Amino acid sequence: MRPPQTSLPPGPAEREFMTFARQFAFYGRTVIIGACSLLAVLAMPVDEMAVTALICGAVLAWCGVHLACADAPGRARTMLAADLVVMTGVCLSRPLTVPETQAAHGGTWVVVAISFVAVSYQLTHPPVTGALVAVHLCLADLAGAALANPGTWPEAVPVIAWVLVEAALARVLFGLVLRESRAADAALAGAAAARKDLEIAEARRAAEREHLAVLHDTASATLLMASLPGSPVSRGDLRTQAARDLDRLLAGQAAAGEADVARELTAELAAHPGLTVTARLADDLGTAPGAAVAGLRDGMGEALRNVARHAGVTAAAVTAERTGPTLRVTVADEGVGFDPAAVPTYRQGLKLSVTGRMAAAGGHAAVASRPGRGTTVRLTWPGEGAPGAAEGEELIGRHLFRGLRHAGLIILAAIHFGLVLPTLLGDLSGYRYPLLQLVPFGVLTAVVAVTAVFVVRGRPWPRRWAPLALAAVFAASVAATSQLPSIDFLTFPHWSFMETGWFGVVLLGHRGLRAVGAFIGCHLTVMIVQLLAAGVPARADAAGMAVSALAVCGFQVAVVLGTGLLRARGDAIGAAARDRETMRIRAAAAAHIHADQRERYRALHATVFPLLTALAEDSADPADEEVRRACAREATRLRRLFAESDYAADQLIHELRACIDVAERNGVTVQLAVRGEPRGLPQDVRRALTDPVITALAAARRTARATVVRAPGQVRVGIVIDVPEAPIAAGPAGGVRIRRVSGEGRLFVEAACAA
Numbered sequence: 001m002r003p004p005q006t007s008l009p010p011g012p013a014e015r016e017f018m019t020f021a022r023q024f025a026f027y028g029r030t031v032i033i034g035a036c037s038l039l040a041v042l043a044m045p046v047d048e049m050a051v052t053a054l055i056c057g058a059v060l061a062w063c064g065v066h067l068a069c070a071d072a073p074g075r076a077r078t079m080l081a082a083d084l085v086v087m088t089g090v091c092l093s094r095p096l097t098v099p100e101t102q103a104a105h106g107g108t109w110v111v112v113a114i115s116f117v118a119v120s121y122q123l124t125h126p127p128v129t130g131a132l133v134a135v136h137l138c139l140a141d142l143a144g145a146a147l148a149n150p151g152t153w154p155e156a157v158p159v160i161a162w163v164l165v166e167a168a169l170a171r172v173l174f175g176l177v178l179r180e181s182r183a184a185d186a187a188l189a190g191a192a193a194a195r196k197d198l199e200i201a202e203a204r205r206a207a208e209r210e211h212l213a214v215l216h217d218t219a220s221a222t223l224l225m226a227s228l229p230g231s232p233v234s235r236g237d238l239r240t241q242a243a244r245d246l247d248r249l250l251a252g253q254a255a256a257g258e259a260d261v262a263r264e265l266t267a268e269l270a271a272h273p274g275l276t277v278t279a280r281l282a283d284d285l286g287t288a289p290g291a292a293v294a295g296l297r298d299g300m301g302e303a304l305r306n307v308a309r310h311a312g313v314t315a316a317a318v319t320a321e322r323t324g325p326t327l328r329v330t331v332a333d334e335g336v337g338f339d340p341a342a343v344p345t346y347r348q349g350l351k352l353s354v355t356g357r358m359a360a361a362g363g364h365a366a367v368a369s370r371p372g373r374g375t376t377v378r379l380t381w382p383g384e385g386a387p388g389a390a391e392g393e394e395l396i397g398r399h400l401f402r403g404l405r406h407a408g409l410i411i412l413a414a415i416h417f418g419l420v421l422p423t424l425l426g427d428l429s430g431y432r433y434p435l436l437q438l439v440p441f442g443v444l445t446a447v448v449a450v451t452a453v454f455v456v457r458g459r460p461w462p463r464r465w466a467p468l469a470l471a472a473v474f475a476a477s478v479a480a481t482s483q484l485p486s487i488d489f490l491t492f493p494h495w496s497f498m499e500t501g502w503f504g505v506v507l508l509g510h511r512g513l514r515a516v517g518a519f520i521g522c523h524l525t526v527m528i529v530q531l532l533a534a535g536v537p538a539r540a541d542a543a544g545m546a547v548s549a550l551a552v553c554g555f556q557v558a559v560v561l562g563t564g565l566l567r568a569r570g571d572a573i574g575a576a577a578r579d580r581e582t583m584r585i586r587a588a589a590a591a592h593i594h595a596d597q598r599e600r601y602r603a604l605h606a607t608v609f610p611l612l613t614a615l616a617e618d619s620a621d622p623a624d625e626e627v628r629r630a631c632a633r634e635a636t637r638l639r640r641l642f643a644e645s646d647y648a649a650d651q652l653i654h655e656l657r658a659c660i661d662v663a664e665r666n667g668v669t670v671q672l673a674v675r676g677e678p679r680g681l682p683q684d685v686r687r688a689l690t691d692p693v694i695t696a697l698a699a700a701r702r703t704a705r706a707t708v709v710r711a712p713g714q715v716r717v718g719i720v721i722d723v724p725e726a727p728i729a730a731g732p733a734g735g736v737r738i739r740r741v742s743g744e745g746r747l748f749v750e751a752a753c754a755a
Contacts, residue, residue, distance in 0.1 A: 011185025017178060025120035026070050029556055030063045032116040034451045035550055036109040040097050043109070043543030050509060052097045055090075059113075062086045068274065070124075080129075087117055087137055087628045094144035099540050108544070112551040115163045116142055119170040119555070122475060127171060132168035146314035158492070162419065166555070172550035173407040180403030210254045210294075212642055213357050217302055218245035219608045220638040226615060227666055227698075238622060243289060244271070249609075259293040261327060265320055274308055276315040285322050292381045295361030296320075296329050299354045303331035303377040311335025311375065325383025326361075334374040340367050344657070354379070386686035405506060408559070409448075409455050412502040420495040427493055432483050432696040444503075447473055450504060470519060473503045477525060486535035489527070490548040497549075501556040509560055520553055608634055622691035632698040636662040640690060648676040652686050653708065656717070659690060660706065663697040666673055670697070671703055676710025677754045688736035689717045690748045692728055699726035710755070718750040 010018065037056035044052045062083075069188045070079055089096075091110055098108045118134040125133070138160050145156040189659045222241045225233045233241075269277055287293075299608040300318065307316045320329045354377060358365040363381035424441060428434050447469045454461040480496040481489075488494055504519035531537070537545065611634055614620035620627045639658040648654035653674055655698050679688075697704055700721040707718045724742040741748045 011182065013181040013184040013188070013190065014178065017181040021123040021403070022071070024558075025123040026067050029116050029120045031686065032068050032554060033113050034060055034548070036113045036547060039543050039547050039550070040109040043099055043540045043547075044097070045099065045540075048096075048099075055093050055097055058088055059086065080125075080133075082118075084133065084136060087114060088140040089145040090114070091137065091140035092264060093434060094141075094148040098148060098691060100149070109547045110141060110144065111159055111163065112547050114138070115551060116554075118163055118167040122167055122170040123174050130167065130171060134164055136385065136387050136465050138163050164416070165414065169407075170413045172410055176407040176410075177403040208645065209360050212645055213298065214248060215608075215638055215641060216307070217298065219612060220635055220642070221305065222615070223608070223611060223631040223638070224662065224665065227628050227662070230509055235622060238615055239618050242612045244611050246609070246616055249612075259290045259303060260287055261296070261320070264293050264297045265300065265318075265329070268297045269304075269318065271301065272304045272308065274314065275304060277304065277318055278315070279318045280320070281318075282321045285320055285327065288327060288381065288383075292327070292361045292363065295357045295363060295379060296327060296379050299377070300329050300331055300366060301356050302354050302357075303379075307331070307333045307335065308377075310338070324691055327381045327383070328381040330376065330380075332376040333375065336372050337373045337375050338368045340369055357558075360517075375615055405455055405509060408502060408506040408509060411451060412499060412506055413448060413452070415499045415502060420499060423492045424495055427719050430493070435695070436483055436494075437480055440480040443472050443476040444496075444499065447503065453591035456496045456508075470503065470507055473500055473717065474523065476525075477523065478530070481527060481530050484534065485532075486531055486537055487541070489531050489534070489537075490552075491543045497523075497553055501553055505556050505560055513557070517557065520556060524549065524553065528582055531755075536684050543663050558735040578690060590704070607637065628700045630664060632666060633694055636694045636698060640687075640694070643681060644686075650714075652678070652689070652717075655686060656690055656693065656706065656708065659694050659697060663700060663704060668697065668700045668702060670700075670703075671705045673706070674708045676715075677707070679710055679715055681753075681755065682714065685736065685753055689751045689753060690753050692738055693719045696721045696726060696749050697726050698746065699723045713754060714752060715755040718748065718753040720748045723747060 035100055037060055040056055041049055041053050042500065063153075066083060069075060070078070070263050090113060093177065094108070094110055098110060114137040118130075118137050121133045122130040140154070141160050141163070142156065145160070146153040149156075154202060202569035221246050226238055238282075250289075262281050265281060266279075269279055288296075302314060304318075312335045313333055316331060316333045318329070318331050320327070322328075353366070355365040358379055358381070361381060363379065365380070366378045367375065368378075369375035420441070424437060427552065428437065431437050450465075451461070451469065454465075458725040477496040477500045481494065484494055490497060500523050503522045504516045504523075508519055531545075556611040611620070614624070614627075622628060622631065636659050639662055640655050646654060653672075656672070662674060663670050696719045699725055705717075705720045709716045709718075722745065724745055724747045726747055728738070728740055728747075736751050736753045739750045739752070
């Protein structure tokens with residue numbers, strides 16, 4: 001049994017387009033019918049204007065009612081029936097509202113009105129309903145033409161039939177833009193899915209970096225100090241620091257929302273009683289996002305701890321200032337200084353706790369130091385900058401204009417080959433100079449063909465193509481119009497006027513209404529000059545020509561205006577989509593981060609937390625050898641954890657050097673010998689290989705020698721220390737075999753695995 005078919009809800013671009021299409025249809029028909037009504041009154045003889053004005057006033061009143069009630073719930077069928085009745089009445093009023101002479105111009109205000117009504121139904125109703133309405137209106141107008149001119153009504157058939165063509169073209173335009181709106185939604189959804197995975201991964205990575213930075217600033221530093229023989233830090237200070245570390249580690253991530261910059265910095269300054277800090281905090285620091293403030297606060301704190309540990313001075317200067325959205329915090333000392341380029345890659349202080357923190361918060365850190373010249377650390381957070389070009393806006397604009405270009409080309413081709421070509425060939429003998437019609441038609445055909453090649457292939461045309469093509473179109477239109485008598489202007493013999501504006505839509509639509517309007521305006525101006533040169537028309541004839549111009553140019557301008565306005569909504573569409581997606585991403589990222597945090601804290605509860613708790617409760621004495629070894633062992637494991645977060649060419653050696661660094665800080669001289677090329681080993685295998693080394697180094701007194709041998713099919717990591725009875729707690733894991741040999745005052749431990 002097949003599962004029931006369910007349709008996906010429309011995306012933001014499709015919803016916006018459908019809403020806009022309805023509003024555009026309702027307001028557009030009201031404006032067009034209003035303009036047509038005014039021209040209808042002006043076209044009538046003076047003694048008949050009152051009746052025409054009364055009928056047109058009633059039609060305008062109905063347009064107001066239709067505009068107010070079109071979206072009323074439960075009234076769709078009633079409004080449709082009433083609209084058909086009113087528009088049928090308009091068609092049958094031809095004898096009262098259309099002067100006899102106006103029929104010679106190939107169209108009337110009634111034709112223009114029903115054509116826009118038929119077009120509006122293509123934008124607001126299903127295809128079948130739209131088609132039936134268009135056919136009904138054409139039949140009604142044909143009946144009105146028969147009432148007005150019983151002997152010549154067949155002459156109105158081609159004009160009225162063109163209403164069906166316009167309705168069909170409007171349906172094509174609607175379908176193409178709707179399709180591109182859905183394509184934009186699909187592109188947005190695809191980009192959102194990719195962005196979701198990327199942002200979740202980045203959020204998890206940022207949370208991990210912050211976790212490592214906090215561990216470095218707290219547990220790692222405290223355990224390292226506790227492991228040092230004859231540590232300069234008193235037992236009381238260690239107890240206070242361990243308690244503070246536990247509070248900090250259990251506090252978790254920085255709170256969301258805004259945080260007071262000055263308050264957070266002041267609180268951090270108070271946590272360094274051993275330093276004399278000269279602080280100058282500006283009065284206008286204000287607030288900033290919690291993550292940014294945490295990065296500035298903790299980066300400043302680590303810089304001050306480095307002063308206390310390494311600078312050889314007891315004084316530092318801190319300044320904090322704000323310039324616009326940018327926050328800057330500077331920590332300076334006049335200590336011994338150092339060469340930043342000479343810091344080994346496995347040293348994590350500046351990388352994790354200063355530069356890494358600021359990068360994660362969207363800022364940056366700069367460290368300036370020279371031996372003997374002191375050190376200056378500058379932390380900068382540039383503020384939450386305005387987003388760049390909105391992805392949603394770009395996607396939606398690109399798809400909408402692609403739909404406009406395809407639809408415009410289809411409409412242009414339909415007019416050129418379906419309407420103009422048969423008319424031109426049928427009336428060719430009626431022109432004074434037929435060649436002046438055939439040559440311009442050939443020029444326009446060439447422009448249509450070349451433009452179609454670019455559009456179908458989906459390639460942008462050369463920069464010079466649009467101006468050259470439009471110049472050729474303009475010249476062809478002027479040439480084709482130059483020999484027309486005034487009575488033929490804006491009728492079927494004036495074929496060039498019907499399609500010239502569509503070239504502007506296709507070639508200039510991406511530049512917006514101003515460019516297309518300028519082209520159509522220039523075309524109208526030149527055409528009016530040619531009309532006046534051919535002979536000034538009578539008032540009724542001029543009104544009829546104005547109706548024809550409104551019908552032709554109004555549709556062109558409406559298409560460009562509608563697409564431009566819809567594109568202008570692209571930023572709002574994209575912003576709404578991004579807001580919804582951001583909430584989903586944050587929820588998913590929070591769930592992942594929470595799970596990661598629980599796993600990290602589970603490991604800490606088994607190792608680091610018991611030691612910190614014992615130190616904080618003063619139940620562990622750092623002078624005790626076992627306590628010192630335990631602190632050294634866990635401090636080394638934390639340093640290895642920090643090194644694991646790096647990207648090194650030889651990851652195993654990089655992590656091993658981080659382990660050796662702790663032993664060297666404890667006064668052990670360690671030699672390292674490496675043979676063989678790097679191997680790509682999983683993290684759990686690398687940990688199993690280095691765990692015996694960590695335990696042995698924690699027990700070493702003065703000397704140790706580490707070796708790494710990478711032979712074909714095997715990797716071996718060995719350690720020799722000067723304490724033969726040292727306990728080695730590591731056991732086989734991840735396919736790693738442990739071998740231990742003691743004698744002659746030394747202990748040799750080797751971990752090996754297949755590779």
